[in-house]
Amino acid sequence: MTGEGTAADPDSPVGEATTETYTASVIGGTGFTGGELLRILAGHPSFEVVQATSRSADNMTVGRSHPNLRGLDLRFSSPEELEPVDVLFSATPHGVSMERIDEYVETADTVVDLSADFRLPEAALYDEWYDGHSAPEYLERAEYALPEINRENLPGADLIAGGGCNATATILGLKPLVDAGVLGPETGEVVVDVKVGSSEGGAGGGAASSHPERSGVVRPYAPTGHRHEAEIEAYLGLSVSFTVHAVDMVRGASATCHVFPEEPVSKGDLWGAYRGAYADEPFMRIVSGSGGVYRYPEPKSVAGTNHGEVGFELDPGNRRVVVFSAIDNMTKGSAGQAVHAANVALGLPETAGLEFDGLHPVGSP
Amino acid sequence: MTGEGTAADPDSPVGEATTETYTASVIGGTGFTGGELLRILAGHPSFEVVQATSRSADNMTVGRSHPNLRGLDLRFSSPEELEPVDVLFSATPHGVSMERIDEYVETADTVVDLSADFRLPEAALYDEWYDGHSAPEYLERAEYALPEINRENLPGADLIAGGGCNATATILGLKPLVDAGVLGPETGEVVVDVKVGSSEGGAGGGAASSHPERSGVVRPYAPTGHRHEAEIEAYLGLSVSFTVHAVDMVRGASATCHVFPEEPVSKGDLWGAYRGAYADEPFMRIVSGSGGVYRYPEPKSVAGTNHGEVGFELDPGNRRVVVFSAIDNMTKGSAGQAVHAANVALGLPETAGLEFDGLHPVGSP
Amino acid sequence: MTGEGTAADPDSPVGEATTETYTASVIGGTGFTGGELLRILAGHPSFEVVQATSRSADNMTVGRSHPNLRGLDLRFSSPEELEPVDVLFSATPHGVSMERIDEYVETADTVVDLSADFRLPEAALYDEWYDGHSAPEYLERAEYALPEINRENLPGADLIAGGGCNATATILGLKPLVDAGVLGPETGEVVVDVKVGSSEGGAGGGAASSHPERSGVVRPYAPTGHRHEAEIEAYLGLSVSFTVHAVDMVRGASATCHVFPEEPVSKGDLWGAYRGAYADEPFMRIVSGSGGVYRYPEPKSVAGTNHGEVGFELDPGNRRVVVFSAIDNMTKGSAGQAVHAANVALGLPETAGLEFDGLHPVGSP
């Protein structure tokens, strides 16, 4: 299911496709990810959202849950009755989609699932990392959403599985080193230290997510055993030592990857690896020590956008490569990635609906 | 110079105009407001930025100062030599534009100045609130940028003066009450208590703006005598008691206005006043107690957008009307307002380049 | 129940009293206010906490709920069985204390209640602002905790009612003007605009208090009709127009009071009023335009302390006095005030256990 991330000019508009409109639905529209999908689709030239479901906010306006969407003339409906659509985006908690997948694929030509339910390639991994899988027959059919590593398999896909945000940041940071042969299963320890914002916890919240407890934290919330490890290992082909910290921002995931190559590498090698992987990618930027305040990837620089920033530094003393990778967990790490994948699947311009370039200055986005 | 904020359908595209492209320059491009102009203009279908000037970053890429603009192929040039353009936007500190205004109007057909230099209608006010004015002959020619109160005078204007952010928030909040006769020069005390983000202090900074000192503050920084008072009084026709506080956010201005009408008013009166003023405005929203988390205007809800939110509550016990008005100080309060005014001046669709609707959730934007 | 805030030297140790130790209990120890009480009492030379109750954390260590108290050898016990103590501090939600007050006064010689249950002087006010009162016979017996306005009635009191945090900030800011005759019931509108931190919402939380929704806000959460109005009016003897905003900090309440005196006042008059009221107060500071970054009261400057800061500015143009008052809502606005009152009631040194002077720099404390 892995791809090369090269081929075709992703910016070139794809003729007629752009004049067609696809109907779409969003299942689980009150959550943060559902709201982000609705935001992106509302500005997308080729999608028309005909249904957004919510059990808790049935019949209420979308703008009541997502104040940025107050201008949208759309009300939530019950998830019980699904409208037939061209593309169904599901943003429900993990476990829901695998129960309803038969219904989803009957309802829509293309299903894009943003949960973890179809993102791992084998049922055994769900047994190991989750509580098993109730529809394992769909796993092979599902295509991993991240175009940077799976573009070639997306066109025409009818079931697309969005990546996890921390995994996305890590995979985007390390994949070029794997492809360039700097990093492989035999390399030795790879330490990935991730810092994430509070939106990762979802709209539900709890004591640990309350503002007084969550403000100003540097909190180890998954020291070991984070489920995204399984995804990283599945798509990079190697194990990583993975730790996640909650820090004080709302949107954003930043992965710092410490890599110790077998053979010495030069800065030129690294530039080569990253340019080779991302020079033609419409959403990837290489940011590495260019001077000024923003010399490395930062979640702030990509907040609200579908951009991914990667950068690196070399520690000659002990042959360490430090890789930084920053995304907006809600966009590139979830809803933006899903729309990007849908664009590729349907033959639309890749950047359609995803043109927002972010703000400066911006606080804790 | 005041207008009605009604007339014409601001959303209707204006035929041929949209196919034309105007050249534009941004003077003072490294500052926060200059960066916000560059961001908006980069996504505007009818403007092409041909020059961005900066004394400190001459010949550096725009993206080095503004990381969200890394994808932009543009370098700063010296402010000494100005390119002839259709529209010149000036985002320099107060006092610079009045010195260069002769040159500006020779360089461009339309000049939009975002400083305070032309926003007050009379030279006497500059003597009273600033250090006098060196080009008072331009004051009558300048049109106040805020379309909601001066739309009728903007078409064809060749010198447009952007409003101050705190004044904009206040004027947008109170103007409907003035127009509806609820509020007038004889009404009695009007207290306006404003909360603003750190971007108002500009890119320069200083000890009070450093992160350790500025984080978590509720800091009275202009208890009395804030210069925006002059602007509010000039465009509302009445005096206000005005106090500004710095709070912990980067973008945003929120004005809470306490009004004590001579005659009792009802909620229906208030809805009537605000709907009458803003129902047809493309960027204004009335937000008042609709349930959910976001029941009143909040800067977060409009961060990064050109929207203004107004809302109100009635305090029957003492006949007080509390009006809330929230904007993004960088966008609606400055660069977005400027582009909006330019759109009106040139006959472009009002919302061109200003379609971004904001994010949810978002932290301290 | 009001006092003069003058008399006696509050700093002078009161002989023998300091060598005695009083047993104390904290009812409702897992909440934020309960935790603050436990923190203060743990460092108090004259109190020994023998019981801290919690329904939800029965038998767990205090440090599990309050990480700063990990060093404390104390476990929560059920609130069903109260230990006889010298002083019982109750930090339960409003409504609990009035149900258990008979039991409380049998259990302890001195009861200090931090809820709203006994802070208003008349049952009719509970009918108007709350849901009535189930033990109105105690209202006359209760003494308002704030020593700055009720010191003379606290010695020997057996039921002490802690003030509300927003009311405390407001009363501390305005009382000197009332006492000096600058402000009275006939003065005209007094506008009080309060900004508070998220700890005011308590440990429970909810969607609006979750970090993603609460970060970076300027949120009007009580535009009109806030219950603390009743308390302010009861102890100041005049009506105020009161509005509360949530802002991005955890601890702190800042009241900005806009006053329009009948007769012109001078800065000297104001200094006289505030110095007269607070020169001998151990916890009050007058902070007004002294230069540097911190020229007015700020919650940051008093975070974690029992200090109150007041300051003012004069707006000659319209004869407005702007008064700023800043406290830590958890300390001076609640638990610190309660211990201060207990100190006075028992004849202990007023500052005992309340010596912490705060930090600099400090973020969003």
Add this chain to the structure above:
Amino acid sequence: MTGEGTAADPDSPVGEATTETYTASVIGGTGFTGGELLRILAGHPSFEVVQATSRSADNMTVGRSHPNLRGLDLRFSSPEELEPVDVLFSATPHGVSMERIDEYVETADTVVDLSADFRLPEAALYDEWYDGHSAPEYLERAEYALPEINRENLPGADLIAGGGCNATATILGLKPLVDAGVLGPETGEVVVDVKVGSSEGGAGGGAASSHPERSGVVRPYAPTGHRHEAEIEAYLGLSVSFTVHAVDMVRGASATCHVFPEEPVSKGDLWGAYRGAYADEPFMRIVSGSGGVYRYPEPKSVAGTNHGEVGFELDPGNRRVVVFSAIDNMTKGSAGQAVHAANVALGLPETAGLEFDGLHPVGSP
């Protein structure tokens, strides 16, 4: 210069010593570290500050620079004329103390330097990591301040060199593993990923430290080559791969250390190592998965205190030990450590002046 961190009961008061008062001075009193020293010394029972110097604020009150110290009756004086004192604390920028050290040791019986000037044991390290050393003859005489690793050499020391904050966090986290033989020079890569608050940048600030740019960041500011590496290697006896990130808090440093022991270790081994090292330490806490919101070390839990928290988790799959270490960079990481060391040097109770236990809840402290 290393010690065992065991011996003697550090809590036992040391008889007569406590009744004596030592005169002290603080050189560089307007900086953040200088202010923290003044705060701690003001509450210390055995020190009397007789001089605080500042070039920029000469003759101004200490409270003008540090609002928490408004109650202190002390004015800054010029650093040119030093008062003879028992203990001189120097909190100047790196490079100043080595120039003035002859004068310092003549002025005071005990000199405690908080800069980097004497914290490395050999001049060669200053050549390698700094710009050389102008008074290398003092390096052997200087004792490293951190009592947890150098207690035995502090009594009677006349020159004490405070540790760096990031180094302190790292050393406190890893030293027990070194002492227990889990970690050594041959162990293989040790990755240390540090997150720090903005107070580390000092009071000066700059564009990168301004609130709009610094808010909400996860910013790699020292990907490789951070000077504290030299200190860590000097006191742990092994190399680490060290990377520092700026995150959105004001006070605090959190080190996450990824260790891959040669031989498998158990949780019991780890508890044994940390309990062995810290069970008798008055300021160290082992926090590891005890349930509730705060299950691992967090800077928030120790903000404003001299506590250090360490904790760990074991990753069985790849035999990784993840160690978390959290301190307040201003207190345990600098001024508190300095006073702790002075207490040990003078035979005072170790916790004197350092009893503050922190706050809960607390935001971005």
